[in-house]
Amino acid sequence: MDVVSPELNSLLPDEIMDTEAIEDIPQSQPDSTTARPEPSADTSVPMETDTPVAASENLSLCLDTSSTGHTQAVTTSLTTDSTFSITPVSQLPVSISSTSSPRFTLKPAMATSTATTKTTDSLTGTSVTTSGLQKLSAPFTISAANHQIILNKVASAQASEAAKAAGMQPQIIKQDGQKLLVTAIGKSGQPIVLQLPHTGSKPGVSLAAGDNKSAAPQYKVVTIGGRTELKPMMATAGNQLTTLQAQQLKAVQIAKKTPTSSAAPIKFIITKTVNSKGLNPQTSVSPVIAGRVLTQTSPVLPTRTITLTESHNTSIQSIAGKKIAISPLKTPSKVTVVSVASPTSNTSGKSVTLPVNVALGQQILAVQQSTSASPVKVATSQATSQNMKPVQSVAVGGVSGAQFKTIIPLATQPNVQQIQVPGSRFHYVRLVTATTASSTGQPSGPSTSSIQTAKPMVVSTGAVRMSVPIVPAQTMKQVAPKPLTSASVVTTTQTQQRLIMPATPLPQIQPNFTNLPPGTVLAPAPGGGNMGYAVVPAQYVTQIQQSPFVTLASGSGFAANTGVQTQAKLPLNGLSTADSTSRQRKPCNCTKSQCLKLYCDCFANGEFCSNCNCNNCFNNLEHETERLKAIKTCLDRNPEAFKPKIGKGKEGESDRRHSKGCNCKRSGCLKNYCECYEAKIMCSSICKCIGCKNFEESPERKTLMHLADAAEVRVQQQTAAKTKLSSQISDLLMRTTPVISSGSGRLPYTFVTKEVLEATCECLLEQAKKAEQTHQHQHQHQHQHQHQAEAERMILEEFGHCLMRIINSAGKAKADCASINC
DNA sequence: GAGTTTGAAACT
C-alpha cells in the first residue's frame, strides 16, 4: 500500500538527511548520507538486545564506505560460526559465498553487466554469488521464524543503472521460510533476500532468488548505506515483490561509515530510507519491520554491537545513554526519519541496545546517527490499547548542531507520531492513520502488544551479533509511545489520538524536504490514501509532549493554541544546542509581514510565533494554509531559505561561516546588523561587505572582542556575585529564620522567646525601679526632666545589656549546635 | 520609548 507519493518517497531520504550534522557531507558522495567520516571514537554505537533468542546467533553489520563514494560494497566475512558480519567495501560485484562453516559473506558491489547468481545451499553454510549485483560473504546463522532481513547494498547511481540493466533481482536466501533481505536502499538498490531459518541454531543459508513461498513471509529490510533508489529491489523481486508489497515492507537504512581497519568504535547510523528519485510506487513500498535487533560491529575490531531490539515490555530501554523510541504504527505508512547522534563514549566491546518496537505495517524511514556525543535514546513505543489511536513518537537525545526531522504522514484520522530532538531545528511529526487496527481481525485488548509475540532473531557473528525480533504484522494493532526517562527523550504515553497538523492535503505544496520548514504539509500520495506529511515546529512537539492529553482539533484545523505554544529550543546559527537551549528566541515585532516572510525571525527559523509582539500574525497553525503558501513562496525564491545561514564548521567554530556572506556597507561588519558579526564569525571571501573590519587581524574587531569579553566577564562576575550573595542570604535566612516547630512554639535559633522577652522586661523594669530609687534617695534636688533622662539612659543601657546577652547566648547556642551538627 | 540606522529580504 502506498501511503506516500513516489515523489515524496524520492524526497524523503535526502530530506531526512538534511541535517546540520550531515551538511558536512558532500552530496557528491553517494554514501555520504549513510556513511560519514567520523572520528573513530564516535562511530560505534553498540547495542544489545534485551532478550536475544539465540545467544549464539549474532549478526554484525560492519559498514565501511569507501572514500571514493561511488562504489560502496558490503562485505560480510564469516569469521566464526554463527557469525554474520557485513562489511561494506567498494566492490561492485556481489557474491554470496559460504564455506563449510556457517559463513555468509555479503559483498554488495556495483552492478555489473552480468547478472548471474550462484547459489550454494548447505547445512553448514551457504554461498551465494551474484555477479553484477552484490557480493555477500559472511558466516552467519540467522534464526528468526518467519522473519526476513533485507539488506540493500549501497551502490552508486551507475551501479544502479547497471543493475537495472542486469535485471537486478534481490538475492533471496530462503531457509525454512525465513527471509533475510539485505539490500542497499539507494544507489544500486540491489536487494538480497535471505530467507531465514526458523531455528537460529542452524548455520547456513539457503539461497533461493525469487523463490519465496513462505506462508506468511515477513520481511525485514535493512538498508545499509546508499542514498539511491530502493526500487530495484521491489521491482525485481518477482513474487517477492508482491509479497513485499502485500506485507508492506518497511526499510530501515542503516548507514555507517567506518574504516574497517580502525579500531575506533563503529558509528552506527540508522538513516533515511531509500533516496528514491524516480522511485516507482511499488519500490516506494515501505518495508515492514516487525521488530529487530541489530548488532553492528566491526568484524576485525573489538566487538561493537549496535542492537536494535524489540522490547517485549513497554519500559524504555536506554543503552549507552541513547534511546530511540519508535512507536510502531498500526497501518503501514511512510517512514520516519530520525537522526541519532552516536555516543562518543562508546567503546569497542561495548554494546548498546536500541529497543525498537515496530509492528508490521509500520514504517521507519530513517534513523540517522549523528556524530555528536550527546546521548540519544531510542525507544519504541507500543500500543497498549486497541481503541487507542497509535501514536508514534521518537525521541532523540540532543545533538549539537544536528537537525532532526520527523515526517508525519497526514491522515484523515489524526494519529500523531512525534519526534523530539532537543537542539534540533526541525521537528517532524508523523500523522498516522489508525484504520487497520480492527482490520487485522485479531482481537486486541487493552495493553495488548504485538511485540509480545515478536520473536527476536539473533544472528551471531563472533563479536558482533544481530538479533531481530520480528512481529507479525497482524499482531501489531496499536502503538503507544513508551515513556522515556531521559530528558532528551520525549515522553508521550498518551493514549489519545492527537492531530498535530491539519490533515487537509495541500498538493500544491510539496517543497523539497531538505528545505522544509516546520509546518510544511506534504500532499498525500496520489492514490495512496490520505496519507501526507506534515512538518511540525518543535514547539508544537513540545507542546504535545507537555500536554499529551490535549486533543487538537482534527481536520478543521487547530483551535487557538498560541497560548500553549512553547518556545522551541533550537540551535541558532550553528550554535550548540546548549547555547540555543539556554536562551529563548527573541519575540518578533513584525507588523506588516504577517510573520510570513523571512523578515520575521520566527518564520525564518521555522518556528511559529509564540509570545511575540507581532501584529496580524499568520505564523501559526490557525493560518496554516497561508503559512504553507508563504513557505512555498520562500522556497521557490530560495530553496535554501530555511537552512541555517551559518554553516557548521567541520572542526569547530573556526570553519563556520555565513552561507551567503554579508553585504554590509556602513557598519563595518562590527555591529549586529552584520549577520556574520552577529553570529560571532569572521567575514569570509564570499562576503560582499564594504569597509569590513570583521576579520581576524582587525584591531577594531579585537577591541570589540576585548570589550565584549570584558563585559561578559563582568556580567558573569556580577551574576556570580549575585548568586553567591543570594545563596548566602538564603542560607542565613534558613538558619536564622524561625522555623515553627510543631507544638511547643519554641523556635530554633530564635532567642527572643517569650521567656527571654519577659526576662528582658523584668530587667528593664528593675532598672527603672533602680533609677527611681536612686533619684529619690540621692538626687531629690534634681529636676524632674533630668531624672527622666537619667532613668531612660539607665533603662536603655540595661536594654543594651540584655541584647548583648541575648546575642551572646544565641552565638554560643549556634556554635554548640554546629558542634553537634544539628 | 521614539526615532534613526542598517542590511537582509522582497520586489521590479
Add this chain to the structure above:
DNA sequence: CAGTTTCAAACTC
C-alpha cells in the same frame, strides 16, 4: 542580475 523598496532588527538618543 542589478537596482529599488520594504521590512524589522539594531542602534542611538
